[in-house]
Amino acid sequence: MTASLLLLYICAALVLQLAVGGGVAVWRLRRIAPGTAVGPGEGRPETIGDAWPGWREFRVARRNIEDAGATQCSFHLMAVDGGMLPPFKPGQFLTVRLHVANPGTGIPGGSAMVTRCYSLSDRPRPEAYRITVKRVVAPPDRATVPPGGASAHLLDRVRENDVIEIRCPAGQFFLDPDPLIPAVLISGGIGITPMMSILHWCLDEQPDRVIYLFHGVRNGREHAFKATLEELAASHRNFHLSIVYSRPNPDDVQGRDFQHTGHVDVDLLRRILPRGKQGFYVCGPPAMMESLVPALRAWGIADEDIHFEAFGPASVRSTIGASPEAVLVGEDQLEIAFRRSGRTLRWDGRDASLLAFAERHGVPIDTGCRSGSCGSCETRLLAGRVQYPQKPDHVITAGTCLLCVGTPASHLLLDA
Ligand SMILES: Cc1cc2nc3c(=O)[nH]c(=O)nc-3n(C[C@H](O)[C@H](O)[C@H](O)COP(=O)(O)OP(=O)(O)OC[C@H]3O[C@@H](n4cnc5c(N)ncnc54)[C@H](O)[C@@H]3O)c2cc1C
Numbered sequence: 561m562t563a564s565l566l567l568l569y570i571c572a573a574l575v576l577q578l579a580v581g582g583g584v585a586v587w588r589l590r591r592i593a594p595g596t597a598v599g600p601g602e603g604r605p606e607t608i609g610d611a612w613p614g615w616r617e618f619r620v621a622r623r624n625i626e627d628a629g630a631t632q633c634s635f636h637l638m639a640v641d642g643g644m645l646p647p648f649k650p651g652q653f654l655t656v657r658l659h660v661a662n663p664g665t666g667i668p669g670g671s672a673m674v675t676r677c678y679s680l681s682d683r684p685r686p687e688a689y690r691i692t693v694k695r696v697v698a699p700p701d702r703a704t705v706p707p708g709g710a711s712a713h714l715l716d717r718v719r720e721n722d723v724i725e726i727r728c729p730a731g732q733f734f735l736d737p738d739p740l741i742p743a744v745l746i747s748g749g750i751g752i753t754p755m756m757s758i759l760h761w762c763l764d765e766q767p768d769r770v771i772y773l774f775h776g777v778r779n780g781r782e783h784a785f786k787a788t789l790e791e792l793a794a795s796h797r798n799f800h801l802s803i804v805y806s807r808p809n810p811d812d813v814q815g816r817d818f819q820h821t822g823h824v825d826v827d828l829l830r831r832i833l834p835r836g837k838q839g840f841y842v843c844g845p846p847a848m849m850e851s852l853v854p855a856l857r858a859w860g861i862a863d864e865d866i867h868f869e870a871f872g873p874a875s876v877r878s879t880i881g882a883s884p885e886a887v888l889v890g891e892d893q894l895e896i897a898f899r900r901s902g903r904t905l906r907w908d909g910r911d912a913s914l915l916a917f918a919e920r921h922g923v924p925i926d927t928g929c930r931s932g933s934c935g936s937c938e939t940r941l942l943a944g945r946v947q948y949p950q951k952p953d954h955v956i957t958a959g960t961c962l963l964c965v966g967t968p969a970s971h972l973l974l975d976a
Contacts, residue, residue, distance in 0.1 A: 611646050611728035615657060618689070618726050620718060626692055629781035632750060633715050634681060634692040640723060647684040648729030650761035651754040651841070651869070653677045654691055655727040655934045660713045675928030675936045676710040679753040679843075679869070680729060683760035689729075692784065694750035731933065731953050733843070733869035735762065741839045742770035746824055746852065748844025749777060752784055754869060758841065763796050772833065776804040776824040776848065780812040802832060824848065826855045842868040870931055895971045898923050899942060907968050914946065915963040918976065925963055925976055932965035939963055940975035 617640040624634040637654075639645060660674045678691035695715050696708025718724065735743060735758045743762065745755040752775055762769055777783050783803070793801035803818040812818060820828060824844075840856055842849065849870050856866050894907040896914070901923045911917040915937050918925045928936030932952030938960045946961035947969040956962050961974070 615725040615727060616641070617723050620720050620722050620724070621688060623718075623720055626784040627782055627786070631782060632692055632694045632784045634690055635714065635718070637689045637691070637724070637726065638687065644686045645684075645689060646728065647686075648680060649731075649734035650683060650757040651679070651734035651867075652729045652731040652757075653679040653733075653754070653933065654689060654729055655928070656691070656710070657725040657727075658710055658713055658718075660709045661717075674710045674713075675926075675934050677871075677929045677933045679731075679757065681753040681756045683757055683764060689726075692750070692753050692756070694784075727934075730955075731869070732951075733841070733867055733953075734758075735841070736839050736867075739766040739769045741837060742772070744829070744833065744838045744840045745771065745773045745775075746829075746840065746842045746844070746848075747773070747775050748824065748848040749782070750784070751843035751845070751848070751869075751871065752777075754843050755841070756785060756788075759792065759799070763792060763799060767796065768798060770798045770800075772800045772802070772838075774802045774804065774824045774828065774832075776806065776844065778807050779805050779809045780817050781809065783817070786817075800832070802828070804828070824852065826852070826859050830859075838865065840866045842866070843871070846870070846872065872929075872931060894968050896968060897971075897973045898976045899973060900976055912967075913964050914961075914966050914968065914972075914974075918963060923976060927964065930964045932962055935962070937963040942973040942975055944972035945969040946972065 618637040619640050620635050621638045622634075622636040624636070626632045626634055655675060655677050657673055657675050659671060661671045678693060680689055681692040682690035693711050693714045696711045698705045698707050733754060743758065745758060747755045755773060755775070759771065759773060762771055773789070775789070780786070783805075789801055789803075793799050802820060802824075804820045804822060804824050805812060805818040806821070806823055808814070808818065808821060814821070822828075838861075840861055842852055842856075844852070849868060853866060853868055857863065895904055896907050896917065897904040898918070903921065903923060905917070905921050907917065911920060915925055915927060915930065925939070926936045928934035930937075932948070932950065932954055935954040935956075938954070938957060939962075940959060941961040945968075946966040948962070948966055950965060952962050952965050954962060963974075963976075
């Protein structure tokens with residue numbers, strides 16, 4: 561072999577090595593993309609991959625009823641444009657826009673665009689997203705009010721092949737990707753949806769990671785994903801499932817359908833969880849959030865290890881990411897001016913948010929999640945400062961403010 565041929569072989573080997581190395585690096589980056597940022601506040605925006613701007617049309621490819629009582633339905637959604645879907649972090653949600661007929665207006669034939677958030681309930685897949693929606697009924701003490709508009713519309717009217725509009729995955733509730741930290745998932749009712757996404761991703765991508773799921777539900781009729789959860793627990797030795805029924809039916813069998821009665825609380829966690837660092841992920845109805853999150857803190861779990869998502873107006877006070885701003889002027893002296901409505905009103909501190917304040921005074925504002933997630937109430941801030949007792953999920957555009965979770969930090973001029 562001549563020296564120049566040998567040199568050619570060496571160069572070719574080097575080029576091949578570089579190409580393979582580069583390819584592997586790109587593949588690994590794509591595989592670990594779900595969950596590369598950790599915890600609230602670390603890196604914004606919290607969407608990943610090729611997120612699309614604004615609304616994109618999705619076709620309902622499949623519907624699946626998930627519980628015996630038929631109150632919860634999954635929707636498998638594929639992009640109408642046929643494109644691949646960007647990955648997301650397990651735990652994140654989609655924002656959905658629907659044209660809902662008579663959405664609780666009481667006006668016969670009336671309809672409106674309604675915006676709502678729904679957690680992704682499966683692991684990221686390039687071809688389809690899945691959300692799971694629970695029918696929301698009227699509050700028991702207010703039988704005369706209409707049932708939930710968007711959830712009823714989705715369950716009763718949206719069929720396979722129908723098209724709905726969706727904003728790209730977002731949210732700051734997602735799994736810490738460190739496989740060495742056991743994940744303790746705690747859900748109540750439809751709060752199971754982000755846990756299903758976290759669970760599926762974890763079992764596929766990090767099969768050695770220890771996962772506990774404590775899921776509270778009323779009884780077997782409302783127990784969504786029952787068979788799937790049981791199969792996953794039977795086939796993964798690191799996945800520990802505890803189902804807790806608060807009001808079991810006569811045909812629900814303890815030990816077969818559920819393990820505990822009552823509610824998921826710290827006493828139960830203490831009995832089952834081993835000692836050591838764990839990441840806690842909580843999503844459930846207001847009563848669960850209001851009791852469990854403070855109880856975890858009282859138990860000694862550090863704030864950085866508690867991650868939670870509320871599906872409605874935020875019910876848990878967070879010390880993480882709280883606005884450091886103080887109200888500089890006496891609360892009852894703040895003037896809130898709505899430019900387009902031509903109203904100037906005095907903030908008297910009675911309302912939890914600027915949205916509630918505007919609604920009480922009849923100033924029309926677009927709303928969606930009412931919890932800082934969807935961005936529907938984002939409004940141009942023409943003068944003044946707005947503070948956020950809890951850091952919102954939605955990434956607020958410069959020069960605007962989010963009325964549903966904001967309160968005034970000074971006099972305000974709003975473009976509403
Ligand atoms: C980040 C996030 C993720 C979420 N993920 C999920 C999920 O995975 N699955 C899911 O099912 N939900 C999820 N939600 C909740 C979801 O966004 C909706 O809030 C839910 O579907 C209810 O919307 P709706 O339009 O059906 O009810 P709404 O029409 O908003 O009604 C809500 C309640 O108000 C009552 N009501 C209606 N009109 C009146 C009135 N005039 N006076 C008094 N009460 C009235 C209704 O009876 C109902 O009880 C999530 C929310 C957030 C913020």
